[in-house]
Amino acid sequence: MHVLGPSTIRSLLSANATSLVNASALVTPSAPYTRFAEGQNNCQVIGNADVYGIGIRLNYYLQWAAIVVATWIAPKQVEPGRLNSHIVTISVYTNTFIGVAHGSLIVVEWWIVYFMTFVLTLGFVPVNTVLLKRPIYNLGFLGLLWSMIIFAACWLWFKGVDIDHKDGCMVKVFLFFFKVNVDNKKWRTIFEIGSVISCFVGTIFLLVSLFRVYIYAFRRKGDGRSEGESRDEKGSFYVKSGLTAFQLLFGAISILQIEMTMKINNVDVSASPLVSSGQLIPFVMGICTLVAVFAAGFKNMRRKENASSSGTLGS
16 A cells, blocks of 8 residues: 655645645635625625635644644644645735735634634644754744734724724624624723733744744754654653643634634625635645545554564564
8 A cells, every 4th residue: 555655745735735826826716805795784794715715714624633633643744734734824814915905804804814824723733842843843934924813913903893894784703602792892992902912922923933933044954853863753642632632622612713703794605615726725735634644644553563563573
């Protein structure tokens, strides 16, 4: 049985990334920004499928599932999963900022993007210090992406929350298990205070991320992996258990906030179904990431079985 190796996976993801960029350039979006439907009494929200369409959301959910599984059976496969995440996140942020320029209903869009690209990906970290030091695992770039969406919070709650507001239509976000009206003064004050705190945290993220990028960019060529480091790659059982619990908790919370926010605002992204190229490509990328994890896990299992058999025969 042929199992996908790391080099094959990188090539596959690179090809998918190129296809994603090409498709984005060729396909004209049916809903260029999140907005209310036309009509005085029509509060239907037309969603931006290029930011949170069904294929893009499934991509993030599949990445999340793949990394939860990879923590236990194939830690090295966090690499293509995070690479996949970076590619899609850059595209999502670009389309989000373009939507702002068009007067997008940014409060709904930002809430979905925040949980999809930040909270859901908080568990996308290596389980040990060895993998953390490798180039693709360096948290610098991931931290930079996190900082971008965090810094947007201050502008959103102080300036952007009323963009594309429509008289007679309420905009709500789903906060844990409650529907919150963003026009409520008390809740808006809470969100404004929270945004200031989050921007402070975002500043720390940014400084640490820039420092990590700087350290990696100027590190010595001889600072590579030593032979003895391979023993640390598996990570301890307790570290894996803690990380998995963290991933499951924040993943479940994020998916709930995303899907319920879309539901309570009656957000319609049906203009770009899953079979459209803009949704199908990221969906396939997510499937490839998950399949690669199981393939690598199977390969690791076979390697352990062969090593065990060799040890038994040798004794």
